[in-house]
Amino acid sequence: MIQLEYGSLLGLLVAAAVVCSASTAVAQDAAVTLKDLDGKIEVKLGGKPFTEYVYTGRAKPILYPIIGPCDIPMTRNYPMTKGVKGEASDHPHHASLWYTHGSVNGQDFWAVGKGRGKTVQVGKAKIAPGKTLGTITTQNKWVSADGKVQCTDERIIGFSAVKGGRAIDYQITIKASEGDVTFGDTKEGTMGIRTNPVLRVDRRRGSPAKGQCVNSEGVKGKAIWGKRATWVDYWAPFGDKTVGVAIFDHPSNPRHPTWWHARTYGLITANPFGLHHFERKPRGTGDMKIEAGKSVTFRYRFLFHQGDVKEAKIAEQYDAFAKSKAIGD
DSSP states (O other), rough: OOGGGGOHHHHHHHHHHHHHOOOGGOOSSSOOOEEEOOOEEEEEETEEEEEEEEEESSSSSEEEEEEEEGGGBBOOOTTTTTOOOTTTOOOOTTOEEEEEEOOOBEEEEEEEEOOEEEEEEEEEEEOOOOOEEEEEEEEEEEOOOOOOEEEEEEEEEEEEEEEEEEEEEEEEEEOTTTTTEEEOSSSSEEEEEBBBBOOOSOOOOTTTOEEEEEEEESGGGGGGGOOOSSEEEEEEEEEEEEEEEEEEEOOOOOTSOEEEETTTSSSSEESSHHHHHHOOOOOTTTTEEEEEOEEEEEEEEEEEEEEEEETHHHHHHHHHHHHHHOOOO
């Protein structure tokens, strides 16, 4: 398991200071290899661990761990690995990187535990390694606590090397396969990541937080919560290196630019549904109904980059992503 190599946050910081080299700017070997193991798919980039797509054992499929530039883990270990020094053990549903929502036909798929829904993969994933892009394609059903399927989805997840970092493209098509489906108006959603605690912005006692954040409109810090933007970026120094994660909302997405449920404690989610909370609109304003037999597609990119927002040229990187075609086109 990759995470065993990174069990100590202190060890992480020491290792990161010496591992990173100029070769991370542009990967010399960008080949993506994929290996289907028991309940997960191992992803390597240029022969080095990148992430694992875990599709069993949790309430939803997740990507964990995620290894960024300088071999630095980019997401929190909890709740997959507990007791890591410097990590908060709050919000057990914030599991590394995921897609889900807090109100699907009124059913909660965001939180975990009794009375909550689960997203379950159907059949085996289709994996396609490649010289510059590797993809995982899965079919999934959204099963509420009473055992009823509320909707289904197809997700295509792409992995690649980009200038200055590594990218995960997350393309998900929600299908109203069981009749009309409504993604309800709540802040609890949707395309999310819980970052390594060093990327946190708030400096609570005992926290290793050193992060900064900004969105595409120049809004910084906690003020980015609930705002519309095409992208957000969090970054921090790890030893003598700086790395970060930017999340891009593709212009083809419904309701682009999206709203961001982005907190200073390391939760970042793109959520096009939570207008009641974000803008104090009447309840239900943000509801999105997908009629029976129809579908909607959302596309996001997670860019794990070296340097701060300016050094990584996040605005330029977003422009390139905005012009890109959907995976499979």
